[in-house]
Each structure stands twice: as structure tokens, then as C-alpha cells.
Amino acid sequence: xxxxxxxxxxxxxxxxxxxxxxxxxxxxxxxxxxxxxxxxxxxxxxxxxxxxxxxxxxxxxxxxxxxxxxxxxxxxxxxxxxxxxxxxxxxxxxxxxxxxxxxxxxxxxxxxxxxxxxxxxxxxxxxxxxxxxxxxxxxxxxxxxxxxxxxxxxxxxxxxxxxxxxxxxxxxxxxxxxxxxxxxxxxxxxxxxxxxxxxxxxxxxxxxxxxxxxxxxxxxxxxxxx
Amino acid sequence: xxxxxxxxxxxxxxxxxxxxxxxxxxxxxxxxxxxxxxxxxxxxxxxxxxxxxxxxxxxxxxxxxxxxxxxxxxxxxxxxxxxxxxxxxxxxxxxxxxxxxxxxxxxxxxxxxxxxxxxxxxxxxxxxxxxxxxxxxxxxxxxxxxxxxxxxxxxxxxxxxxxxxxxxxxxxxxxxxxxxxxxxxxxxxxxxxxxxxxxxxxxxxxxxxxxxxxxxxxxxxxxxxxxxxxxxxxxxxxxxxxxxxxxxxxxxxxxxxxxxxxxxxxxxxxxxxxxxxxxxxxxxxxxxxxxxxxxxxxxxxxxxxxxxxxxxxxxxxxxxxxxxxxxxxxxxxxxxxxxxxxxxxxxxxxxxxxxxxxxxxxxxxxxxxxxxxxxxxxxxxxxxxxxxxxxxxxxxxxxxxxxxxxxxxxxxxxxxxxxxxxxxxxxxxx
Numbered sequence: 001x002x003x004x005x006x007x008x009x010x011x012x013x014x015x016x017x018x019x020x021x022x023x024x025x026x027x028x029x030x031x032x033x034x035x036x037x038x039x040x041x042x043x044x045x046x047x048x049x050x051x052x053x054x055x056x057x058x059x060x061x062x063x064x065x066x067x068x069x070x071x072x073x074x075x076x077x078x079x080x081x082x083x084x085x086x087x088x089x090x091x092x093x094x095x096x097x098x099x100x101x102x103x104x105x106x107x108x109x110x111x112x113x114x115x116x117x118x119x120x121x122x123x124x125x126x127x128x129x130x131x132x133x134x135x136x137x138x139x140x141x142x143x144x145x146x147x148x149x150x151x152x153x154x155x156x157x158x159x160x161x162x163x164x165x166x167x168x169x170x171x172x173x174x175x176x177x178x179x180x181x182x183x184x185x186x187x188x189x190x191x192x193x194x195x196x197x198x199x200x201x202x203x204x205x206x207x208x209x210x211x212x213x214x215x216x217x218x219x220x221x222x223x224x225x226x
Numbered sequence: 227x228x229x230x231x232x233x234x235x236x237x238x239x240x241x242x243x244x245x246x247x248x249x250x251x252x253x254x255x256x257x258x259x260x261x262x263x264x265x266x267x268x269x270x271x272x273x274x275x276x277x278x279x280x281x282x283x284x285x286x287x288x289x290x291x292x293x294x295x296x297x298x299x300x301x302x303x304x305x306x307x308x309x310x311x312x313x314x315x316x317x318x319x320x321x322x323x324x325x326x327x328x329x330x331x332x333x334x335x336x337x338x339x340x341x342x343x344x345x346x347x348x349x350x351x352x353x354x355x356x357x358x359x360x361x362x363x364x365x366x367x368x369x370x371x372x373x374x375x376x377x378x379x380x381x382x383x384x385x386x387x388x389x390x391x392x393x394x395x396x397x398x399x400x401x402x403x404x405x406x407x408x409x410x411x412x413x414x415x416x417x418x419x420x421x422x423x424x425x426x427x428x429x430x431x432x433x434x435x436x437x438x439x440x441x442x443x444x445x446x447x448x449x450x451x452x453x454x455x456x457x458x459x460x461x462x463x464x465x466x467x468x469x470x471x472x473x474x475x476x477x478x479x480x481x482x483x484x485x486x487x488x489x490x491x492x493x494x495x496x497x498x499x500x501x502x503x504x505x506x507x508x509x510x511x512x513x514x515x516x517x518x519x520x521x522x523x524x525x526x527x528x529x530x531x532x533x534x535x536x537x538x539x540x541x542x543x544x545x546x547x548x549x550x551x552x553x554x555x556x557x558x559x560x561x562x563x564x565x566x567x568x569x570x571x572x573x574x575x576x577x578x579x580x581x582x583x584x585x586x587x588x589x590x591x592x593x594x595x596x597x598x599x600x601x602x603x604x605x606x607x608x609x610x611x612x613x614x615x616x617x618x619x620x621x622x623x624x625x626x627x628x629x630x631x632x633x634x635x636x637x638x639x640x641x642x643x644x645x646x647x648x649x650x651x652x653x654x655x656x
Contacts, residue, residue, distance in 0.1 A: 019422035103414035107421035
């Protein structure tokens with residue numbers, strides 16, 4: 001899951017990015033509105049955490065432009081605002097933000113809202129994803145197969161979560177790189193292949209079959225039934 | 227004339243209204259005037275026409291032979307007959323006059339009630355709109371239609387007052403919104419950084435040190451902001467301190483703190499301070515105003531430039547001027563620089579430590595001392611801020627005691643030696 005944090009307070013933006021990365025998200029940061037629009041037009045973000053009060057380009061305008069660019073899966077926008085007047089929030093929601101959070105916020109609340117926004121697309125309720133005999137609890141950061149806990153790194157966890165939010169779909173290496181890794185990942189390394197390989201090994205260790213199969217020439221797929 | 231309180235309290239509501247009193251007054255005056263006129267006419271007539279009841283001199287009864295009917299004929303003397311007619315006429319006149327006066331009284335009550343209602347109707351409208359405005363919002367206006375008469379002037383005055391109130395409340399709301407925004411951002415920085423650091427049980431010392439540094443930076447910023455907000459709130463009222471202040475000494479003292487920060491950015495701080503200028507006011511506040519101007523200049527002026535600080539007096543007014551050599555303020559922004567939380571470049575100056583309140587405080591200090599602050603600026607050339615203050619009425623400060631102040635405020639580069647002895651800029655002649 002790829003997240004863009006747009007916030008002109010560098011100290012806040014960096015802390016949010018650090019916290020979200022630890023939760024297994026691929027996070028990019030933009031420090032003003034122009035940069036945010038540039039990044040959103042190049043990358044396909046699942047969630048944008050957007051400060052409304054930005055230099056150069058106002059947050060509302062950023063939402064408008066992100067919405068105008070939206071093709072396919074819509075980008076979810078969580079607006080962060082230091083203004084608590086109802087009018088500001090109504091404007092933000094009317095212009096296309098999906099949710100809002102008033103500063104200062106509890107970081108756990110931020111991650112819970114990001115998860116909730118991601119669930120809207122997955123069409124599921126609850127923080128626990130379940131595919132076959134694999135269970136993934138994003139709020140507790142735990143993944144199990146057959147009740148046995150999987151010792152996953154944050155990147156493997158994020159990768160498994162992305163597979164589990166799209167069970168049965170063939171996912172290309174490019175798509176995985178786009179949504180699970182941030183802009184610092186080098187697209188020419190085989191980091192996707194290596195991480196998929198280690199994830200598959202850990203899944204195989206915990207069960208008797210391999211749920212992630214390779215679709216030759218196209219990518220990978222998580223089987224819905226084991 | 228107002229009725230006594232106990233009476234007013236017992237009256238029903240309609241009888242307490244100004245409309246009722248106006249009707250009574252109208253009716254009483256009209257009735258009184260009419261009664262006086264009628265009485266006067268009657269008296270004049272009574273005096274000029276002597277009338278009294280008279281009896282006939284003799285009476286004769288005449289009967290007809292044909293119809294067997296008789297008539298009685300009274301015989302009067304001619305003079306007495308006139309008196310008799312007068313008497314009857316006067317009696318009738320009196321009776322009709324009483325009747326007319328009665329009708330007039332009732333009619334005057336009705337007319338008075340209607341007229342009073344008409345006259346007072348705009349006041350009712352003003353009242354109802356004013357009451358609604360209290361309950362809802364200040365954006366409504368009375369907008370009384372009709373000719374430009376006294377009541378319309380009253381309504382227009384109300385409207386103007388409402389507009390001023392509306393603007394004042396809007397400014398206050400905006401200030402609270404801005405202040406909460408400015409306070410919440412550093413709070414959010416502190417909270418998020420602490421949350422993220424606490425959530426990581428394996429955080430290494432470097433990461434924790436980084437978090438602590440960020441938290442310190444944010445709390446410093448909040449402390450500065452709270453200081454400035456309190457300074458603004460405290461100086462809302464006219465100053466309380468009324469001590470004579472040696473302006474030159476206060477300005478020199480305030481500027482001492484900026485010699486080192488200026489040198490760190492290789493900025494030359496030229497000071498041309500006139501002796502013996504005394505103003506009345508709050509010494510600390512004046513020092514703060516100078517410090518705020520110098521802080522902006524040192525923070526924003528380009529490195530290796532020159533900042534000039536000068537004081538002086540002109541007639542009965544003293545001035546403090548701070549001029550820098552850049553970056554200057556765009557003409558469209560010059561009216562707004564003294565607004566609270568206004569910043570030329572939000573992101574940059576916030577990171578630099580500006581709260582956005584410095585110039586608002588300067589203006590407030592100047593105005594609370596009965597003075598004002600003026601700005602002259604040209605983008606790319608520089609800005610000059612001048613604080614004007616009334617000179618204290620003491621014998622030591624009569625006449626021009628500062629260096630001669632040329633009328634041009636534009637910060638022109640001048641030879642350094644001249645600038646050191648007397649400022650090449652000063653307050654504009656107004």
C-alpha cells in the first residue's frame with residue numbers, strides 16, 4: 001500500500017512517514033502543494049494524507065487535481081487540518097477528501113483511519129483480512145497461517161497485505177513495486193522478486209502448500225482456495 | 227414627563243407603549259386646543275349678544291270661525307324678542323359645541339393612535355431586526371426604505387455600527403482560528419513524534435535524540451508564539467506605564483542584543499541614535515517594538531548587507547527608524563504586513579522562527595503610545611519601518627534634538643562615514 005504524506009511542517013511530515021513505514025506502508029513525502037500534485041501524477045497512491053494549509057498550492061486545490069487525475073482505483077484522501085471549524089471540514093469533504101483528522105492527532109488514530117480507507121476499496125470490514133488459511137491483522141501487525149504466526153519483515157508484511165487485499169488477481173512486478181515500495185526503491189533491482197521469494201518461503205514453512213503462485217510472464221497470484 | 231414607576235408597573239402592556247402615550251398626548255392637546263377655541267367663541271358671543279329668557283308682554287288667543295281651531299299668539303317687544311332669539315341660539319351653540327367636542331375627542335384618539343402607529347412603524351422594524359441579529363448573525367442589516375429622514379438616519383447609523391461590529395467579530399474569529407492553527411501545528415509535531423518514538427520498542431539512541439531535538443524545536447516555537455500572543459493580549463488596552471523614557475538609551479539597549487546575530491550573518495548594524503529624546507510610555511514595550519523590527523531585519527535581510535537604526539525627533543514627535551537592504555515587501559502586501567499572522571513566505575519564515583505576530587505587536591505598541599508605525603518598501607531594494615511617538619512634555623526635549631532627518635525614506639546606499647554620524651534616511655515629512 002503506497003501512501004503520500006503532504007505536509008509543509010517537515011518535522012511532522014517526517015514523523016508521519018517514519019511511523020507509517022514502520023506499519024509496512026510505502027511512504028513518499030511532499031512538502032508543498034506543487035510537489036504533491038507532481039508526485040500524485042507520476043505515482044499511483046492508495047492513500048494521500050494531506051495537510052489543508054500548504055504553501056504555494058492550497059490543500060483543497062491539491063485534492064481537486066488529484067481527483068481530476070483519478071483513473072481506475074480512486075486515491076483515498078485523508079485530510080489533516082489544524083483548523084477545526086466545521087466549514088473548513090465541509091469544504092474539504094465536498095471537494096473530494098474521504099476523511100479528516102484534526103491536529104494534533106493520536107498517531108494510532110491516523111493509522112486506524114488509513115486502514116479504514118484502504119478497507120473501503122477491499123470491500124471488507126474489520127482490520128483482519130482472511131484468504132484461505134492465511135489471516136492478517138493490520139492493526140496488530142500480525143500474520144498467521146493455520147494459526148501459526150509468520151515471522152515477517154515490514155516489507156514482507158506489506159507485500160502479503162497487498163496480495164490479500166486482491167486475492168485471485170494477477171499482480172505484476174511493476175504493480176507491486178508501485179504500491180508496496182516507495183519512490184526510493186530502484187526499479188532496476190530485483191527487490192520485488194527477492195521479497196516475494198522470502199515471503200513464499202515463510203508461507204511454505206507454516207503450511208503444506210504454496211498459496212502464492214507464479215503466472216509466467218505476467219506476475220504473481222494469491223490463490224483464494226488452498 | 228414620565229409617569230411614576232408604580233403606575234407604569236400596573237398598566238397593561240399596550241398602555242405602557244410609547245404609542246399609547248403619544249396618542250393620549252395628541253388627543254389631549256387637540257381636545258384642549260379645540261375646547262379653548264370653542265369656549266373663546268362662546269364667551270365672545272355671550273358677551274356681544276345679550277341673551278336672556280323673556281316672557282311675552284301679553285298673549286292673545288284667536289279662534290277661527292270656520293274650522294273651530296284656535297291659535298295663541300305671543301306678543302313681544304322687539305328688543306326683548308332679539309334677546310329671546312339670542313338666548314335660544316346660544317343654548318343650541320353650547321349644546322352643539324359640547325357634542326362636537328365629544329366627537330372630536332373620540333376622533334382625536336383614533337387619529338392619534340393611527341398616526342402614532344405610522345410614525346413608530348420604522349422603529350418597530352429597527353427593533354425586530356436588531357433583535358433577530360442578536361439571535362442569529364451579524365451579517366443582516368436593517369436597510370430601512372423610504373426618504374432620508376431622521377428614522378432612516380437612525381437605521382443607517384445602526385447599520386454602520388453593525389458593519390463595524392461584524393468586521394471586528396470577523397477579525398477576532400479569524401485571529402482565534404489563526405492562533406489555534408499556529409498552536410496546533412507545533413503540538414501536532416510534538417505529539418506525532420512522541421507517538422512514533424514510543425511505538426517503536428527497538429528505537430536506537432540516535433532516533434530518540436532526533437525525536438527529542440524535534441520536540442525541543444517545536445516547543446521553542448510554541449513558547450515564542452505564546453509569548454507573542456500574551457504580549458498582544460496584554461497591550462490591547464492603552465498603556466498603563468507612564469514613565470519618561472530616554473528613547474535613545476532604550477533603543478541602544480534593545481539593539482545591543484542584535485549585534486552578535488547580525489555579525490553572524492555578516493550584516494553591519496549601523497546605529498545613529500540621537501541623545502536627549504524623551505517620550506512617555508512603557509520602556510519595555512518600546513524596547514520590544516525595536517527588537518521586533520531588528521529581529522525581522524536580521525532574519526530576512528541578505529547576508530553581507532547593512533541594517534541602519536536611527537532615532538531622532540521632529541517638532542513634538544520622536545521617531546525610531548529601522549532600514550534594511552532587502553528583500554523588500556511587494557506593494558500589494560504592504561498594507562497587510564502589520565496584520566496578525568501575516569507572512570510573506572509562510573514555510574520559510576516559520577522555519578526561521580517567525581511567529582507572524584512581530585509587526586502586529588510593533589503596531590500595537592506604537593498605537594498604544596499615541597503614535598503610529600509607517601512602512602516604505604521596494605522589493606529588491608529594502609524596507610524602512612518608522613515608529614512615530616509623541617515627545618514627552620518636558621523642558622529637556624524641546625526643539626529638534628535628533629540628527630536632521632531628510633524627508634526621503636528610501637534606503638539609499640550612502641558613504642559609510644556619513645551614515646555613521648547621521649542617518650541618511652529618516653521619517654517622511656507628513
